[in-house]
Amino acid sequence: MQAFTYATPSTLPDAVRAAGLADAKLIAGGQTLLQSMKLGLAAPASLVDLGELAELKGITVSAGKITIGAGTTHAAVAASKEVQGAIPALADLAGRIGDRAVRNRGTLGGSLANNDPAACYPAAVLGLGATVHTDRRTLAADQFFSGPYGTALAEDEVITAVSFPIPDQAGWQKFVQPASRFSLIGVFVSKGPAGVRVAVTGGGSGVFRATALEALLSGSWSAAALAGATVSADGLNSDLHGSAAYRAALIPVLAGRAVG
Numbered sequence: 646m647q648a649f650t651y652a653t654p655s656t657l658p659d660a661v662r663a664a665g666l667a668d669a670k671l672i673a674g675g676q677t678l679l680q681s682m683k684l685g686l687a688a689p690a691s692l693v694d695l696g697e698l699a700e701l702k703g704i705t706v707s708a709g710k711i712t713i714g715a716g717t718t719h720a721a722v723a724a725s726k727e728v729q730g731a732i733p734a735l736a737d738l739a740g741r742i743g744d745r746a747v748r749n750r751g752t753l754g755g756s757l758a759n760n761d762p763a764a765c766y767p768a769a770v771l772g773l774g775a776t777v778h779t780d781r782r783t784l785a786a787d788q789f790f791s792g793p794y795g796t797a798l799a800e801d802e803v804i805t806a807v808s809f810p811i812p813d814q815a816g817w818q819k820f821v822q823p824a825s826r827f828s829l830i831g832v833f834v835s836k837g838p839a840g841v842r843v844a845v846t847g848g849g850s851g852v853f854r855a856t857a858l859e860a861l862l863s864g865s866w867s868a869a870a871l872a873g874a875t876v877s878a879d880g881l882n883s884d885l886h887g888s889a890a891y892r893a894a895l896i897p898v899l900a901g902r903a904v905g
């Protein structure tokens with residue numbers, strides 16, 4: 646471990662100010678950042694803990710959307726009656742992230758800011774056409790993600806909440822990589838205010854929309870519509886857990902199961 650200072654701001658403007666200092670890093674649940682620091686992959690001069698900011702926590706339902714504070718843990722989302730009622734697939738997704746310890750510390754905002762290419766939440770945000778709110782602007786899901794570990798966020802920008810439009814239909818299927826519990830491939834599908842969307846995580850190239858599958862499901866929202874559908878393996882990852890071709894083959898299969 647390298648030495649670092651540790652701040653616990655109690656207001657959002659203070660947090661943004663502290664995050665703007667040289668080599669500062671925001672920390673939420675620490676489930677990714679602390680591991681990176683232990684491995685020497687990150688060595689911030691200061692940590693700015695978002696844990697004291699009450700405005701980053703909580704879940705509200707209003708006029709066709711559900712808004713979840715960025716500091717809300719995966720366990721709280723999974724257990725929320727509001728989320729279970731409005732978007733059961735989202736509660737299911739949160740409840741299958743990592744293990745109990747990870748779900749009790751990890752947060753929605755941390756997952757999105759980190760944008761691990763195999764993370765679950767990016768698929769739900771893109772697959773539902775959600776809106777990401779920060780301390781200074783709102784970003785549509787299609788503008789937020791920019792490749793593995795990449796986002797549109799500035800260094801000192803704090804995600805405050807995410808608004809998910811409540812869909813008519815939605816489903817989530819995760820083919821678990823058993824060593825890490827991340828997705829080897831995960832597919833989130835939805836039909837609703839944002840149209841028909843199919844978002845894929847775990848491919849290695851960052852979360853993306855499977856537009857060919859979206860076209861098929863727009864014609865008929867049914868697993869049968871995807872029978873025989875294929876997805877190109879170009880750009881997908883090959884590793885000891887599965888080849889690019891294997892990952893590509895999983896995508897239409899999981900999308901069909903997610904449709905139900």
Ligand SMILES: Cc1cc2nc3c(=O)[nH]c(=O)nc-3n(C[C@H](O)[C@H](O)[C@H](O)COP(=O)(O)OP(=O)(O)OC[C@H]3O[C@@H](n4cnc5c(N)ncnc54)[C@H](O)[C@@H]3O)c2cc1C
Nearest residue numbers: 673674675676677678743751752754755758764765804826
């Ligand atoms: C064993 C294990 C298994 C896991 N399995 C899964 C899994 O199956 N699926 C999955 O999706 N994830 C999985 N994760 C990751 C987990 O979901 C983390 O919670 C998540 O990636 C990071 O969230 P955090 O709140 O812990 O963020 P932190 O680790 O605190 O921060 C991560 C990054 O986000 C930034 N950040 C945090 N909050 C904000 C904010 N509000 N605004 C701007 N930037 C912010 C930090 O500066 C940092 O760069 C796993 C982790 C572990 C350790």
